[in-house]
Amino acid sequence: MTSRRNRPRTARPSLALGGAVLLLSLAACSPTGSAASDQQNYETWNEVVAAADGQTVKLWMYGGDEQGNAYVNDVLVPAAAELGVTLEQVPIADTPDALNRILSEVQAGETDGEVDLVWVNGNNFGTGKEAGAWECGWTDLLPNMALTDRADPLLLNDFGTPVDGCEAPWHKAQFTFVYNSDTVTDVPASLDELLDWARANPGRFTYPAPPDFTGSVFVREVLYSVSGGYENVPLAFSQDDFDALTPALYDELTDLEPSLWRGGETYPQDSNELNQLFADGEVDFTMTYGPATLTELVANGTYPAGTKVLTLNEGTVGNASFLGLASTSGSKAGAMVVANLALSAEQQAAKAEPGVWGQFTVLSFDQLSDEQRALFEALPESPVVPSYDVLSKNANPELAAAWVSPIDESWRQLVLAQ
């Protein structure tokens, strides 16, 4: 009976909140923070590599993204085989499936579980960490972690949960506004100007109704904007901050409503519906967490030829997604080898190619050798999407997950239902 529509191709691995409630309940009854590891502890990378030889690693990841599946099976799996590790992708419908499995195994005391690696971030990571689903403190062993910026806030905190070496970075994502430059001539430079543009051009802008993920992020962006920047919104949730900050948000969105598509009488139900409106020229803006797909959508004529990415002075929300290592895995050494491989400059550059998967790298160019940097510089430049540096300028942090439900719920009551 579920009729969730297709997700954007650059999937957010774990941002679908469905099932998380169940996870929380499981989390409540399992030993907090105890990684059920009876494996040997590896001291050096060489020990890991030696132990990994011949192991089979199961990577559980969202399987609804053909490009992602193709990258893993055609690029990552052969590279892992060269290192003596058999990598198998386990495609799943939703990341909580993997987490549920690990949590059941934790409860059952399993030490050679079915799950080794999981593509994860956000809520699923935080819930899993609380419940002891992840092996922690292992990413320092990975040689390729040196290629990342150790002070990068996106890699230190995952939606407000400290990463603590419980997951190795894999991709970055950036929330992006997209516009049709053929119809939008006075291009807004900030979110405030974007909303003014919407008021000046009634019916040409809208956003998906939260709790749709993209619409929900948009509302949080507006919260940052009306609060005078993300610096003024504490990332951790408190009812006092909510009461103090959100009235301005809902006033702004209520005031905007008559200028929206269909007079704000209704909203697109999800981001696909908004994308459809943009593709049909009914609105002049859309928004996405996966800007890498835009190049292809313009090339194949789905989106208008004038499609451009809108960069805002104050920046937009960015996040990273990771490979989590299950605490119940029986192939931890192999999983570490795969996580390290996935972090290599070669793999990150291959994955960043728009024709392959188009996922932004987590590596820092300052840490790369000239040769490694050349791999990224050789990537084709997109006529539509600027490079990640430009996109992620002034990237805003994600609010902690506890903010999300109250903001979405109040939006329904104060904006949608009025």
Added chain:
Amino acid sequence: MPGARTPGSRRWASLALVAPGVAIAAFVVVGGIGMSVVQSVGLLPLVGDAAFSLDAYVANGDELLTGTALSLGIATASTVLSCLIGLTAAIVITQGRRTGRIVAAISALTIPIPHLIGAAAVGLLLSDAGILPRILGIPGTEWPDFVGGSWWIAVIFEYTWKESAFVALVVAAVLSSRVARYDETAALLGASRARRLRHIVIPLARPAVIVSAIIIFVYTFGSYEVAWLLGRPYPEPLPVLAFRLFDSISLTSRPEAAAVAVITTMISLVVVALGMALLRRTPLWR
């Protein structure tokens, strides 16, 4: 062969034969509804102590009321339209001419299409960026809000299309087995077409129409995917509201989702009871 079996033992044998089916149905129905009721009154919380409370029924009071009104409206409109169109189609089918066979074929073809596919097709056809406005050359902004509009027209259209085919086949089956003899007799006695329709066809079809109407009403009242795909985010029909609450991250919303489900079930049961009472009053029921 134990030819000397008593009627009593035969009854036990037949009971034993249906027992597995009844057990499964009871497990699903009683178990599912029972769990929903228990959850909705706070006796099965995800966190904290179990304590009886009706908070979940009050928490979304306004949305529950608008949702109930909306769901009743959609289900009533779909049921009435399906029965009218279906009955007409059944009468055409039982006339036995070529048009009848065509209508029967179209109805039979409609039945196996899942509602989900039907909803997607209706969306592609009727939305303001759909095929129909494009063929007609009408810009999306001037196209009426069939999909996602305030009258839920695309939703009712989808239900009516699928369910009228269902009514047509069920009623045609009943009519073809019973009507012909009476109809011919009346015609020989000089009854006009209109009189035969009024005094023979419609009374004979009535029980089948009532049963179909009950099924359609309960189905459309509790169906999620069509209303979600072709509807709008507010107000929400009860099943959409229930599923959104069930899927929500907040720990308190599961009992609220269960409360919506329980109310949906109770309204459906009341409708079934009313329908059965109506059915018992039709002269041909026995």
